Amino acid sequence: MKNNLELIKQVNQIYDWLDTQIENNRRVKDSCLACGKCCNFKKFGHRLFITTPELYLHNFTVKESKLMTTDTCPYNQDGKCLIYKHRFAGCRIFFCKADKTFQSILTETAIKKLKEICLHFKIPYHYMDLKTAINQPPLNIYPSDDTPLPPEHEGRYT
Ligand code: SF4
Ligand code: SF4
Helix, strand or coil: CHHHHHHHHHHHHHHHHHHHHHHCCHHHHCCCCCCCHHHEHHHHCCCCEEEHHHHHHHHHHCCCCCCCCCCECCCEECCEECCHHHCCHHHHHCCCCCCHHHHHHHHHHHHHHHHHHHHHHCCCCCEEEHHHHHHCCCCCCCCCCCCCCCHHHCCCCC
16 A cells, blocks of 8 residues: 555656646647547547556546546546546647647656656556556556566666
């Protein structure tokens, strides 16, 4: 449990870091009308990918988790995000009208930080589209000090 809470704390720190970067870039922030249209992925031509630590946080914090049965994120209700406080890194970074280079740098940096969490907590790193991630049974391989390093991490991030 202690490890779970620490992992969640570290993912939230990445989310806070992202929010601060965006807050400090008014041109990016002000470009969004908060219309929620990009949460209909097929119609908008957009895809949302999430990582293993984010899925842990999601499963741990979102009380009424939903399956994705359409092309729209199930947490979009009438254009509003039902899990806004806990929304994923990709949701925070994507701005349809803003500087793509800035968004690419944020994405790369956030992924690096999320991979470091996986390495630190000895959990596998996966980069999954939202539908695949939230439609699978909740991950129950919460990190433990005794968990061996997953094979995909061997020799990486060193
Ligand atoms: S990024 Fe674009 S589509 Fe998505 S909420 Fe903002 S304005 Fe709407
Ligand atoms: S979590 Fe929220 S912001 Fe992200 S795709 Fe779903 S409804 Fe949109």
